[in-house]
Amino acid sequence: MVWVNAVVQGLMLGGLYALFACGLSLMFGVMRTVNLAHGDLSVVAAYGSLALVDSLGWSPFLTLLIVIPGMAIVGLVLQRLVLDRALGISALAPLLATFGLSIALQNLLLQIDSPDSRILPIGSFGIGSWKISGQLSIGWFPLLTLGVAIVVLLGIELFLQRARLGHAMRATRDDPATAQLMGIDSRKIYALAAMLALATVGIAGVFLGMRTTFTPTSGSSYLIFAFEAVVIGGIGSVRGTLAGGIVLGVAQTVGAQINAADPILIGHLVFLTVLVVRPRGLFRSSVLA
Amino acid sequence: MSAHAAATPDPAGAPAGSGSGPRVRRSARFGWISFVIFAVVVALMALVPVTESVGNINNLTQLLILIVMGVTWNLLAGYAGLVSIGLQAFIGLGGYILLDLADNNAVQPFVALALTALLCGVVALVSSFVVFRLRGGYFAIGTWVVAEVFSLITQQINSLGGGSGTSLDALSYLEPITRLKDVYWAALICAVITLVGVYWLLRSRTGLALTATRDDEDGARSLGVRSTLTRRIAYTVAGIGCGAAGGLLLMSNLDIVPSSAYSVNLSAYMIFIVLIGGLGTIEGPVIGAVVFWYIQLEFASDGAYYLIALGALAVLMTLVLPGGIAGLIRRVTHVDPFPVGYTLASEEPTSGGAEGP
Numbered sequence: 001m002v003w004v005n006a007v008v009q010g011l012m013l014g015g016l017y018a019l020f021a022c023g024l025s026l027m028f029g030v031m032r033t034v035n036l037a038h039g040d041l042s043v044v045a046a047y048g049s050l051a052l053v054d055s056l057g058w059s060p061f062l063t064l065l066i067v068i069p070g071m072a073i074v075g076l077v078l079q080r081l082v083l084d085r086a087l088g089i090s091a092l093a094p095l096l097a098t099f100g101l102s103i104a105l106q107n108l109l110l111q112i113d114s115p116d117s118r119i120l121p122i123g124s125f126g127i128g129s130w131k132i133s134g135q136l137s138i139g140w141f142p143l144l145t146l147g148v149a150i151v152v153l154l155g156i157e158l159f160l161q162r163a164r165l166g167h168a169m170r171a172t173r174d175d176p177a178t179a180q181l182m183g184i185d186s187r188k189i190y191a192l193a194a195m196l197a198l199a200t201v202g203i204a205g206v207f208l209g210m211r212t213t214f215t216p217t218s219g220s221s222y223l224i225f226a227f228e229a230v231v232i233g234g235i236g237s238v239r240g241t242l243a244g245g246i247v248l249g250v251a252q253t254v255g256a257q258i259n260a261a262d263p264i265l266i267g268h269l270v271f272l273t274v275l276v277v278r279p280r281g282l283f284r285s286s287v288l289a
Numbered sequence: 290m291s292a293h294a295a296a297t298p299d300p301a302g303a304p305a306g307s308g309s310g311p312r313v314r315r316s317a318r319f320g321w322i323s324f325v326i327f328a329v330v331v332a333l334m335a336l337v338p339v340t341e342s343v344g345n346i347n348n349l350t351q352l353l354i355l356i357v358m359g360v361t362w363n364l365l366a367g368y369a370g371l372v373s374i375g376l377q378a379f380i381g382l383g384g385y386i387l388l389d390l391a392d393n394n395a396v397q398p399f400v401a402l403a404l405t406a407l408l409c410g411v412v413a414l415v416s417s418f419v420v421f422r423l424r425g426g427y428f429a430i431g432t433w434v435v436a437e438v439f440s441l442i443t444q445q446i447n448s449l450g451g452g453s454g455t456s457l458d459a460l461s462y463l464e465p466i467t468r469l470k471d472v473y474w475a476a477l478i479c480a481v482i483t484l485v486g487v488y489w490l491l492r493s494r495t496g497l498a499l500t501a502t503r504d505d506e507d508g509a510r511s512l513g514v515r516s517t518l519t520r521r522i523a524y525t526v527a528g529i530g531c532g533a534a535g536g537l538l539l540m541s542n543l544d545i546v547p548s549s550a551y552s553v554n555l556s557a558y559m560i561f562i563v564l565i566g567g568l569g570t571i572e573g574p575v576i577g578a579v580v581f582w583y584i585q586l587e588f589a590s591d592g593a594y595y596l597i598a599l600g601a602l603a604v605l606m607t608l609v610l611p612g613g614i615a616g617l618i619r620r621v622t623h624v625d626p627f628p629v630g631y632t633l634a635s636e637e638p639t640s641g642g643a644e645g646p
Contacts, residue, residue, distance in 0.1 A: 034426025036374070085608050095372045095426050096564060097607040103557050104600025107593040220553060224437065227430040235427065265441040268434055272419055275431070279422040 001135040006253045008138060014229075014249025015146030016211060018242045019204040020222050021229035022153055023197035025241045028230070030173050030193040033087065033094040035078075037102040038201060039223030040109075045071050045205030046214050047109060050118055060120040060210050067202045075198030079191045087190075102219070109216035120209035145207050149242065152200055157238040169193060221264075228271040234281025243283045247274075323572075323626040327484075334477055338470035346469050350541045352582040353476035354534050357483045358555070359562035359574030359581075361530030364487050366560075367569030368496070368629075369523040370503035372425075374556040375432025378416070378439050379409045379528045381551035383535025385449055388545060391459035393448060398459045398540065399475060406479075406533040413528020417521045433553060440551035454546030457539055472540045479533045488571055490526065491629040499523055500630065561599050564606040567615025571627035576614050 024038050035041075048070060049063040082101065086093035122141065129139040160166035171179040172189040180186055208214060208222065225248060233244025248267050255266025274282065334353075338346055358380070365371045383405050390401035416435050423431040444452040460468050490496050501509040502516035509516050539545050558581065566577020588595040606613060612620070619625060 028426065032425070034430065036426070036429070082604065082608065089607070089611050091425060092366060092370065092372050092568075093607050093611065095429055096560060097604045099374060099557070099560060100564075100600045100603025100607065102600070103603070104597050107596040107600065111593040111597065224430065224434055227427065228434065231423070231427065231431075261445065262441055265438065268438045268441070271434060272438070275419055275422055 001133065002257060003254070005136045006257045007250055008136065009142070010250030010253035011246055012139070012142035012146045012249070013253060014246030015142070015149035016204070016207060016245075017225045017229045017248050018153060018245025019145065019149040019200065019207060020226035021233075021241045021245050022149075022156065022238070023200040023204070024223075024226045025230050025233075025236070025238060026156060026193060026200070027197045029236055029238075030169050031083070031087065031094075031190055032173070033083070033091075034098075034227075035083075035197075036095055036098040036223065037105060037219075038098075038226060039219030039221070040102045040105040041071070041074065041198065041219070042201045042205035042208060042222060043109065043214055043216065043219040044074075044105060045202040046120065046209035047113060047118070047216075049120055049206045049209060053120060060122055060206055064203065064206055067206055068199050071198040071202030071205075072195040075194040075196075075201075076191055078198070079194035083194065084187060084190065102223075106217050106219065113216060115215055115217075117213035117215045118209070119213045120206065122210050126210065141211065145211065148203065148207065149245070152203060153238055153242045156196070156200075160238070165189075165192065225267070228267065232271060232274045232282060234283050237281065237283055240281055240283035244281065247282065331477070331481055335474070338473050343466060343469060346473050347541065348582075348586065350469070350473045350476045350537070351585075352578060353473070353480040354537050354541070355558070355562060355578040355582050356480045356575055357476075357530055357534045357537070358559050359566065359578045360480075360483050360487055361527045361534070362556075362559035363563045363566075363568065363570075363574045364490075364523055364530075365527050366563060367573070368491055368503060369499050369520050371520065371524070372429045373432040373527075374429050374553060374560075375420075375434070375436040376527060376531045376559060377551050377553060377555040378432065378436035379413055379531035380535035380538065380555050381436070381443065381547065382412060382439055383409050383532035384539040384545045384550045385443055385535075386532070387536040387539050388449060388455070388457055392457060395459075398457075399471070401459075402475060402479075402533065402536045402540065405536040406529045409532025409535070410525045410529035413531075414521065414525040416528075417524045421517065421520065421524075433556075436551050436553070440547045443547045443551070450545070452547060454544060456544045460540060460543070472537065475540065476537050479537060483530050483533070484571075484575070487526070487530075488627060488629070490523075491571070495519055495522055496629055497631075557596075557599070557603075561603055563613070564603050565613055567613030567617075567619075568611065570613070570615040570619070571629065573613050573615035580614070 020039070020042060024034065027033065027035055027038075045067050049060050049067050052058055052063040052066060053060055078101075082097050083094055086097045126141050127139075128141075129137040130143075131137040160170060168179065168184045169189055169192070171182065172184055172186045176186045179189075204222075208218075229245035229248050230241050231244070232247050233240030233242065248271065251270035252263040252267040255270075256263035259266065334349075337349055341349070358376075362373070362376060365373055365376075386408050387398070387401050387405045390396040390404060391398040396404065416432075420428060420431045420435060443449060449455065460472075463471060491499070498509065498514040498516070498519040499522075501512070501514055502519055506516055535550065538550075562577035562581045563574050564577070565580050566575065567573025584595075584599070588598075610617060
């Protein structure tokens with residue numbers, strides 16, 4: 001039963017990782033580049049939510065109404081000021097620029113706040129659970145996180161497959177020049193993708209803050225987890241990313257049962273194993289490949 | 290640029306066409322001046338322990354280590370087109386291998402340093418088979434995961450001090466002042482070997498294959514370049530350089546803790562050095578290391594503000610001045626002091642494959 005519980009908890013933890021991975025997958029899928037400040041931006045969202053909670057007394061859930069559009073605007077600014085320009089310089093430039101941004105953001109947060117860990121208070125909902133048996137219980141909040149992750153990821157997949165704008169995004173990804181000839185403004189598509197990606201980063205950041213404590217430097221680990229989820233699932237597949245997040249989450253919680261000292265290490269090792277054995281990921285599909 | 294780099298594999302400058310057609314040659318007009326300056330600087334640096342105070346010797350050792358790190362990172366990013374934020378894997382590993390060899394296995398510390406560098410090269414070679422499955426940004430993060438794995442494993446090894454770290458005892462046979470001087474000379478030798486070695490590598494056929502792959506992988510492959518093998522060689526060399534840097538850091542600081550030996554900040558430092566100095570130039574990382582070293586000496590005590598400024602500077606350099614200081618100097622003077630590429634004789638001597646991607 002302990003093991004079943006570990007798997008169930010991992011499934012739900014995986015929801016959070018998938019939520020983190022979603023924006024990374026989307027940006028890579030459309031722009032073929034990786035935003036190395038991804039994790040730090042989600043921590044910025046968590047601090048933003050905390051500021052609203054502290055100053056207005058709102059529930060963290062309510063702050064999503066401001067954090068999501070706020071992060072979308074951050075995405076627009078990031079795209080217009082940094083990424084558009086960097087993409088024009090070389091393939092390496094976006095990596096270097098966003099890594100610089102990552103270092104600056106972490107230390108800016110350290111300067112504004114402190115190295116102390118913070119949490120977004122959600123009261124009794126955070127600890128409430130549905131007890132199935134003595135050793136197996138399902139927390140309301142982790143369950144909600146998994147639900148939100150599924151809705152967000154499947155929503156994005158549906159958008160890419162069905163919506164006109166989604167088609168435009170896929171066309172731009174496949175061949176920006178030809179897409180441009182068909183009347184698709186690639187600059188607009190990139191900006192839209194960045195806004196959408198950062199909106200999901202906002203959701204991920206707030207859910208991270210409600211689930212566990214965070215510090216200005218927490219972003220790095222979540223960038224790594226998000227990346228592992230993407231690669232395990234298969235680069236370019238949104239549905240795969242959801243599955244990848246869950247595999248990573250389960251690896252960590254089951255790993256904690258095997259070696260309580262280092263669940264993270266076991267997660268990394270599972271990732272490396274997948275990379276060696278199935279370098280194209282477990283669930284490669286063609287949606288964003 | 291790929292056309293220049295891949296134009297001919299013959300370094301002697303044989304005619305590309307017959308008769309009076311354009312000649313492909315290496316832009317070496319200022320090569321010997323650079324060589325003289327380099328030799329003089331190295332000679333002066335070698336005298337530092339005789340002339341300078343103890344504090345300065347230690348600071349200059351740090352500078353030499355930064356040069357090794359910068360040159361190594363630049364080999365990957367600037368010439369192989371591989372951005373890694375995980376080379377701290379080999380810096381940390383270098384420190385711990387040296388610790389284990391010297392303290393636990395009684396290997397003479399300076400011999401251990403050479404062994405450490407080679408072993409790190411072997412580990413880099415092996416890990417390349419995993420991380421080379423990833424490309425671009427995902428390669429960058431993939432190498433970081435490897436560094437995290439090394440760090441987490443090191444923390445579990447009690448004989449190496451576990452998570453709380455330990456210190457190197459093997460150098461205690463030396464008087465503190467002698468130790469400082471010897472470590473300084475070792476660092477100088479490592480820096481010279483790294484610079485000369487990387488320069489030699491880049492001027493060899495392998496270097497040509499490397500820059501050709503960077504500029505146009507499909508094109509290079511179609512000409513018969515074994516691009517993956519070439520990148521693997523570069524990654525192995527990077528492992529050797531970082532291993533040496535890690536060993537030197539331990540010999541200089543004497544203390545080692547996994548959280549800072551494998552810190553991603555080391556990658557940040559390498560990136561700053563190369564971006565400030567000039568990506569894809571030989572002299573760039575040296576200039577960058579000097580600038581970064583000075584900034585660190587002056588402002589590191591300001592903590593967060595210093596890193597905010599460095600991060601912002603990295604963004605700015607990438608977007609506004611992608612060639613760094615070296616690129617700016619080259620643009621103004623039209624001199625490539627350390628040419629590694631080839632160029633058509635009729636063109637500007639600076640337009641070889643030596644510039645950044």
